Amino acid sequence: MTAQQVYSICGMCTMRCPITAEVKNDEVQLLQGNPYIPAMKGSICPKGAAGIALLHDNERIQAPMIREGRRGQGKWRQVSWDDAFEEIASRLKAVIQKHGARSVAFSDRGGPFRDLHQAFVRGLGSPNYTNHDSSCARNVHHACMSVTGVGREELVYDYKNARHVVLQTRNIFEAINVQEVTNLIAAMEAGCKLTVIDIRATTSATKADRFFLVRPGSDYAFNLAVIHELLFEKLYDSEYAARWIKDLGQLVEFVRPYSPEWAEKETGVPAQELRCFVREITAAKPAVLWHPGYMTARYTDSFYVSRSAYIINALLGSIGAKGGLLFAKKPSDVGKKGLNKIADLYPKPSEKRVDGVGWLYKHFDDGAGLAHLVYNAMETGEPYPIKAFIAYRHDPLMAYPDPERLRQIFDHLDLLISVSFTWSDTAWYSDVVLPLSTYLERESIVACKNGLRPYFFVRQRAVQPRYDTKADWEIICGLAKCLGMKELAFDSIEDIWNYQLKGTGVQPQDFNATGFVNLAESVEYPLSTDLKFQTTSGKIEIISEKLEKQGLPSLKPYTPPERPPKGQFRLTFGRCAVHTQGHTVNNPMLFELMPENVLWINNKAAAALNIVDGERVTVSRNGYSETIRAKVTPLIHPEAVFVVHGFGHRLPVESRAFGKGLADNRFMQGGLKKWDPAGGGIAMQEHFVTVSKS
Numbered sequence: 001m002t003a004q005q006v007y008s009i010c011g012m013c014t015m016r017c018p019i020t021a022e023v024k025n026d027e028v029q030l031l032q033g034n035p036y037i038p039a040m041k042g043s044i045c046p047k048g049a050a051g052i053a054l055l056h057d058n059e060r061i062q063a064p065m066i067r068e069g070r071r072g073q074g075k076w077r078q079v080s081w082d083d084a085f086e087e088i089a090s091r092l093k094a095v096i097q098k099h100g101a102r103s104v105a106f107s108d109r110g111g112p113f114r115d116l117h118q119a120f121v122r123g124l125g126s127p128n129y130t131n132h133d134s135s136c137a138r139n140v141h142h143a144c145m146s147v148t149g150v151g152r153e154e155l156v157y158d159y160k161n162a163r164h165v166v167l168q169t170r171n172i173f174e175a176i177n178v179q180e181v182t183n184l185i186a187a188m189e190a191g192c193k194l195t196v197i198d199i200r201a202t203t204s205a206t207k208a209d210r211f212f213l214v215r216p217g218s219d220y221a222f223n224l225a226v227i228h229e230l231l232f233e234k235l236y237d238s239e240y241a242a243r244w245i246k247d248l249g250q251l252v253e254f255v256r257p258y259s260p261e262w263a264e265k266e267t268g269v270p271a272q273e274l275r276c277f278v279r280e281i282t283a284a285k286p287a288v289l290w291h292p293g294y295m296t297a298r299y300t301d302s303f304y305v306s307r308s309a310y311i312i313n314a315l316l317g318s319i320g321a322k323g324g325l326l327f328a329k330k331p332s333d334v335g336k337k338g339l340n341k342i343a344d345l346y347p348k349p350s351e352k353r354v355d356g357v358g359w360l361y362k363h364f365d366d367g368a369g370l371a372h373l374v375y376n377a378m379e380t381g382e383p384y385p386i387k388a389f390i391a392y393r394h395d396p397l398m399a400y401p402d403p404e405r406l407r408q409i410f411d412h413l414d415l416l417i418s419v420s421f422t423w424s425d426t427a428w429y430s431d432v433v434l435p436l437s438t439y440l441e442r443e444s445i446v447a448c449k450n451g452l453r454p455y456f457f458v459r460q461r462a463v464q465p466r467y468d469t470k471a472d473w474e475i476i477c478g479l480a481k482c483l484g485m486k487e488l489a490f491d492s493i494e495d496i497w498n499y500q501l502k503g504t505g506v507q508p509q510d511f512n513a514t515g516f517v518n519l520a521e522s523v524e525y526p527l528s529t530d531l532k533f534q535t536t537s538g539k540i541e542i543i544s545e546k547l548e549k550q551g552l553p554s555l556k557p558y559t560p561p562e563r564p565p566k567g568q569f570r571l572t573f574g575r576c577a578v579h580t581q582g583h584t585v586n587n588p589m590l591f592e593l594m595p596e597n598v599l600w601i602n603n604k605a606a607a608a609l610n611i612v613d614g615e616r617v618t619v620s621r622n623g624y625s626e627t628i629r630a631k632v633t634p635l636i637h638p639e640a641v642f643v644v645h646g647f648g649h650r651l652p653v654e655s656r657a658f659g660k661g662l663a664d665n666r667f668m669q670g671g672l673k674k675w676d677p678a679g680g681g682i683a684m685q686e687h688f689v690t691v692s693k694s
Contacts, residue, residue: 001025007034007515009459011439012047012054013580014109015177018515019044021440021462028052028440028462036514039160039179046578046593048178053589054438055466059653060422061435062467071411072429074652081470081478088432089482091415092124095388101125102351103385105374107132108392112447112457113472115342116496117392120476122346123485127353128386130369135399138368139296139679143306145365146544146554148319149534154328156451157291159183161323163284168197168219168309169293169302173204175575193284195277197222199572200600200642201635210277216570216640216685217299217561218267223308224558225263226278228255230315235282237317244531245314247542254555266560268637285316286528287323295575296681303679304556314540320531327526328450331504334520339448339456339500345487354386361680363546370680372400372672379409388415392472393436397425398582398646398663401671401684419475422583423653435469442471443493446500449516452523456506457516458497552678564639568688569605571621573645573664582646586657596661598631600642601691606632609691616694621667621687627694628662641691 003024010017010031018034031051033040054060064084069075079087095103106121108114110131121129133141137152144152159165160183172180188194188207196208197219205211214222230236231252241248260271281288292309296302310319318324331338352359355373358366360383375396378386389410397403407429410416418427421436436442444459461471470478473493480488490496497508510517535541543554564570578594579585599617611617613632618625619641626648636642648663665671667689674683 003029006460006462007458007511008439008462009444009457010044010048010051012051012584014111016111017044017048017178018457019048020515023462026463028055033178034515037179037516039182041182043178043182045176045178047580047584047590050584050587050589051438051440053587054421055440055463057422057586057588059586059655060438060467061420061427061433062469063435064468065433067431071416071431072407074428076433081468084432084434085478085482088415088417088479092388092483095414096124099385099387102127102349102354103387104128104390105130105354105386105388106390106392107371107374107394107396109394110368112449113444116445116473116476119342119345119488120480120485122343122349123480123488124483125349127349127351128355128369128374130355130371130374132371132394132399133368134370134372134675134680135297135682135684136295137293137681138370139303139676139681140293140306141368142364142679143292143303143310146307146363146547147310147314147540149541150327151365151367152292154450155319155325156328157289158323158326158452159187159289161287162187162192162289163287163323164193164195164281164289166195166197166281166288166290167204167208168291169296169298169305170291171198171202171204171294171574173207174202174577175294176577193280195281199637199640202574203577210280212267212269212273212277213635213637214267214269215561216572216637217301219305220301220308221258221263221266221558222269222274223305223312224255224258225260225274226312227251227308227315228258229260229275229278230282230312231255233278235278236315237285240286240317240528241315243528244533244539245542246537246539251311251542251555258558266558281316286318286321288313288316288318289324290316290318296679298683298685299561300674300676300683300686301556301559302681302683303676306679311542317528319540320526320528322525326452327531329452329454329520330450331448331454331519334454336454336519337504339446339504340502342445342488342496342500352383354384356383361550363544363550363552363678364680370675371396372675372682375400375406375409375672378412387413388417389413390417390419391426391430392419393421395420395424395426395582397429398665401665401668401674401682403665405669405672419472421469422586423651424583425651428651428653434475435467436475437465437469437471441465441469443473444471445473445493446497452525454519455516456501456504456511456519458511460511460515547678556678562686564688568690569601569641570639570685571664571667571687571689572640572642572685574642576644579644579646582649585646585649585660586654588656591656595656597628597644597647599628599662599691600631600633600636602636602638603632603634605638606630609693611691611693618692618694619662619667619689620692621689622669624666624669626662626666641689
């Protein structure tokens with residue numbers, strides 16, 4: 001039997017790169033990037049290559065489970081899918097009958113396939129669909145809206161044509177989007193310069209032309225000084241600003257005190273180096289891409305860091321310019337009909353969202369909501385109670401601060417359901433666990449990728465499930481049938497595809513050749529005179545009416561970050577190329593590559609504590625301690641320590657990951673209350689720890 005090429009979408013992280021699986025006799029022989037997408041170049045990252053190890057992992061969830069003992073005790077009863085669906089349906093109906101449909105909340109990891117989940121929540125009659133984004137990119141999303149009128153995903157980062165890329169709160173060579181990485185490498189080979197601003201020397205920093213090691217929490221100061229230099233030295237694009245930037249005069253007055261000399265005291269970056277850097281980026285304008293941030297749930301001013309990055313891009317004329325931040329085109333922009341939304345099978349609920357988004361917090365976009373405020377309502381019952389929660393491929397107990405506190409909050413629920421392809425802390429604490437087939441064992445709904453050349457794409461099933469698991473559409477539609485939601489009770493994925501594609505001129509078989517269908521003949525770059533900003537004024541707005549009406553400043557005066565108390569360090573965390581947060585740590589292949597995280601600590605700070613490289617140290621906060629190996633290095637700011645997020649697993653069903661490394665979120669006691677009212681993101685790096693020899 002000859003090998004078959006199956007086009008799919010990787011599911012090992014949230015990037016969802018297009019891939020090809022080579023399959024023979026129902027076994028995956030090889031995974032690689034989709035060769036028909038030029039920027040993929042057939043490439044795949046380490047996590048993507050480990051999809052085969054996930055497929056054969058005998059420690060993943062293998063059948064539906066219903067809790068028998070106390071939550072978190074680990075006593076389970078394996079059941080059939082019919083029994084699991086009936087259990088959930090009867091308990092959801094009881095919750096809805098007693099508390100109303102609004103008392104049910106659903107969270108996932110967002111992404112291109114969320115339409116199916118939003119349809120399910122609407123079908124229940126609840127407004128409370130949310131995702132993980134308040135622990136990730138809500139700040140940058142809302143910052144983009146406040147400046148341009150559109151969300152962050154409606155701007156395309158044109159790495160391939162950039163002449164200078166600035167990475168700030170974006171570690172592109174470790175939190176890998178393959179297409180972005182290959183495009184950036186191509187640009188650098190053609191002469192593009194790379195600048196990295198960070199508190200430690202990341203892999204991205206090692207590839208940079210300039211690296212600024214800044215004091216933790218001082219990014220906003222750095223950006224204000226850049227704006228000051230651009231404006232007062234007349235280095236900005238004055239023609240672009242005159243045409244497209246509103247309220248520039250107010251920005252000039254606001255940044256007047258924030259000179260490079262002032263910023264040097266805050267950031268540690270010499271004023272002259274900052275000035276030289278500004279002249280380098282202005283020499284490359286408008287083909288400059290200052291990344292506004294990726295995971296921005298960091299500090300209490302991270303929203304303003306992202307907002308100032310968008311303003312810098314605007315001053316350089318790079319918003320809407322080739323090599324900068326371009327507006328993504330939707331199907332309608334290229335004369336094509338978009339997909340029929342599955343969520344439109346049901347009317348949008350009129351009930352107010354429990355997290356206050358859209359009515360109490362009118363400056364926030366309600367697409368992803370704010371999950372931490374949903375959790376708050378579970379305990380307080382305000383503005384109304386949440387009594388049932390479905391976590392779909394989402395592990396709040398690993399992703400959010402203070403998991404012990406969050407467990408106490410979950411105890412107020414009548415029903416907690418997890419849908420996951422691996423065990424997680426949240427699944428282990430749930431009442432019912434539904435095993436999701438891995439991405440190689442399932443197909444998904446059709447999705448649209450907006451961009452310079454928009455296209456439809458689909459994930460195909462490469463092999464049959466190894467265990468008693470189901471695809472997401474099978475789970476959602478199976479629950480819909482049990483709940484009497486006839487409109488969503490599709491019998492096959494083909495029925496869903498046909499519904500989505502009706503009237504588009506595209507058929508399901510059109511994806512067989514390459515896995516996607518282009519909607520435009522070629523890429524066309526807009527002229528600077530053709531820009532369309534979705535703001536009230538039709539321009540880039542320095543002063544946001546929505547923010548001001550909410551009592552929040554559009555231009556927030558700088559407040560220095562809190563210094564670590566004597567003998568303590570700011571606890572910071574991030575990503576690596578090998579793991580995706582917590583859900584790959586037990587993967588057989590990836591565990592072998594990186595079995596535990598280590599604690600980065602500055603060499604001078606370590607010497608003062610008599611700590612040497614490689615020895616075990618104790619990290620403590622508020623009476624809680626864990627041990628971890630130290631990585632002593634000069635390449636981290638002395639006020640901070642750093643770990644890769646996602647370690648410290650304690651589930652007996654994860655034999656490889658059990659007890660390996662340190663769980664950073666357990667040191668964030670009280671962290672669910674630390675969030676940015678302007679951007680909505682949790683401030684997860686505003687906690688301090690002590691470090692001592694073990």
